[in-house]
Amino acid sequence: MSVRMPPADKAVLSRREEIVRALRAIVPGEGVISGDIEMRPYESDGLTAYRQLPMVVVLPSTTQQVSEVLRYCHQNRIKVVPRGAGTSLSGGALPLEDGVLLGMGKFSRIREIDYANRVVVAEPGVTNLGVSKAVEDDGFYYAPDPSSQIACTIGGNIAENSGGVHCLKYGMTTNNVLGCELVLMTGEILRIGGKHLDAGGYDLLGIITGSEGLLGVVTEITVRILKKPETARALLVGFPTSEDAGECVGRIIGAGIIPGGMEMMDKPAIHAVEEFVHAGYPLDVEALLIVELDGGKAEVDHLIERVEAIARACRASTLRISNNEEERLLFWAGRKAAFPAVGRISPDYYCMDGTIPRAQLPLVLARMREMSKKYDLQVANVFHAGDGNLHPLILYDANNPGELERAEAFGSDVLRLCVEVGGVLTGEHGVGVEKRDLMPAMFSEIDLNQQQRLKCAFDSEGLLNPGKVFPQLHRCAELGRMHVRAGKVAFPDIPRF
């Protein structure tokens, strides 16, 4: 598959050897990788359809090295692509032919665990699960839990503002970070936030979170940790129609209940999963809902009863309640294995990530069934039902000529549909290169230019991760230009006092 990336800088490419030498002087030993074979593992991220070898891979292990690498690249106008574990599903870490791939994997230490302030200070290469593991013996955990949590890094989570099945109640990454150390493209090192709440000025941390590696390289992160809930129980509920399941979700929230997690799967997803993990999912239902309640035991027992009553009133055809931890985990096992399960029944799948206002679910599912016919490709749906984040998995076989292109076109149609019904292109996976060219479906040119002006405030030369997020790149000078009609605008016809 090919995607238009910023044109390679021939002058930079012709100086490759010199550049590699200069980078080795900054990051000695095995920290610079320049052989094609050795660079292979870095040629793509979780969006494997796109591949590109970088000019060189650099694996720094100190903030000082990051700063020097960036300063050197800035002075020599060399592009840089940051990378964590490379699990991005939107191509955020896709290398550039004429760019340095800056792997943050060596930043893998937890610097501080501070229970009194309930924070962990970690380097960006620590895995998401690594943070929870570090504090689990004391009964704490880090709440955002992307399904990729064994592999993905906290740095990548910041860049993508990742979520997980528990973010309905506990928020996304952005709601759980307090501070970071950031290196700008110029090499300048900034500290933002700390162990306290809220910014004393502009919320720069809020902008860095979800900026897809375009604003700066994060070299340290302070996250909040929470005490594990006393207990958690789950309901596994099957429905004869997805409308019924959707109504149930709405009624639960309408009743003032915010479950720890609320996930939905459609029939194709249920079947794929059940064949794979044998979680005991019912096969004769159109939609399956997992609702997890967590908190104090008294509260959970009370809410389980209320959710059960709501589900029955919404015509649930099967309903099971977990009575122990083993059962609860079994309910989840299927959902958590949904991607690999689908990977088993199809040579390839393409994972989408739009968000819709929940009430639009039946309409969106119906339209998706039509598209499935039109493109002659199967689709299985898993859905963060509580917050409307939809993950249609489009099944295809890249070996069949044209199928990948069909899958992509199908995916684009799905995302446009999400926007059409009041939703957005991406709920948690990011824009990257994948949805870059769909951005105009959601934003006007003015909207996008304003976002790029903000990028200019961080990276005036546009050297950090260019070609991601924005469909069209502009020079900062051009974006900054303003047409002021001095003295030529009539006083507006507005009530005045």
Place this chain on the structure above:
Amino acid sequence: MPDVLKPRDARDVENAVVWALAEGKRLDVVGQGSKRLLGRPSQTDLTLDLSALSGVTLYEPEELVLSARAGTPIAEIEKLVADKGQELAFEPLDYGPMLGLPSGRGTIGGVLAANLAGPRRIKAGAARDHFLGFSAVSGRGETFKSGGRVVKNVTGYDLCKLLAGSFGTLAVMTDVTIKTLPRAESEVSVMVLGLDDRQACVAMAEAMGSSCEVSGAAHLPAHLVMHFEGLKAQGQAATVLRLEGVGPSIAHRKSVLAAMMKRHGQVETLDETASRRLWRDIRDAAPFGHGLEADRALWRLSVPPARGFELGEMVSTGAQMFYDWAGGLIWIGMPQAEDAGALQLRDAVAILGGHATLIRAPAAMRAAVDVFEPQDNGVAALTKRVKESFDPRGILNPGRMWAGV
């Protein structure tokens, strides 16, 4: 020359900014002006009054979402959602009384622009965490939008975060969308008596580190405790922990928490009514809003919670202070001083980490002393570049946060 422009709709706002840009006029952007006394006095040529941009345009309780014109009174929104058993979970505080103004005023735009939060900040976040989308006019006179009406959204930069807490210095919001949440069925508070500030911070950290889901943790030292509703007769310091939720759950957590707190001091409980009243007073820093010592400079500090008590040991003895956010939020009235106590507090913050904001002081003082925490060179320069990327001519609330921003 008019002093006040009062746009009727978003289109008018754009026209006003385009005109101001062409004429080189600087605008004082206000909703109802309820927080106008907060911040550095800006040098502006005229006021852009957004209070006519009013009305809730969408409210879907089951989708937990509400959209409104930026000038909609916050009181109207709070009433509307309360009627559906919901609330703004970030519990926006009311600066009115402490600024010497009536309570209950302000607009949703102002609530977001000031990134308001209340005691529940420690559990549910601040305005920033509930701000889903907006449409606004930049200082370039261009209408732009960001975000949407869904909770989960990572499409493009999260400009909502940036506008939250920017005090109208980047763009004029015309329409906003926020998240609403179910209101807890009930609440109670567990109160530990007689702790000093240090002991209180330890006790609050223990409570926050438990699975009791504490949704408010404040320490009211003996010298201020009598100024809080319901504690008039209370002679000793009170450390208060709030529990919210459904009845059976609260009862259970209350007994766990009370047992846990016993080793710190004498434990009492407050029922729902008393608890609600007290937390409203804590939210609005009532001791400083009752006209008490109104001539004191009032500061609001955010620091690492476990170190909050250290501040008390660092500032001069005449200071009056209490703690919210488990020790992380400190309201402090400083004895009269030439610099409003800025040097002392900022030195302390430099050691503890965090920031100090001067909330109430005469205009001359707010012009002379940094109202918002001074920033390191790098962050200050970045802040300036961010400002320029939205408002290159500096026509929106110039200097409200820092000189030159």
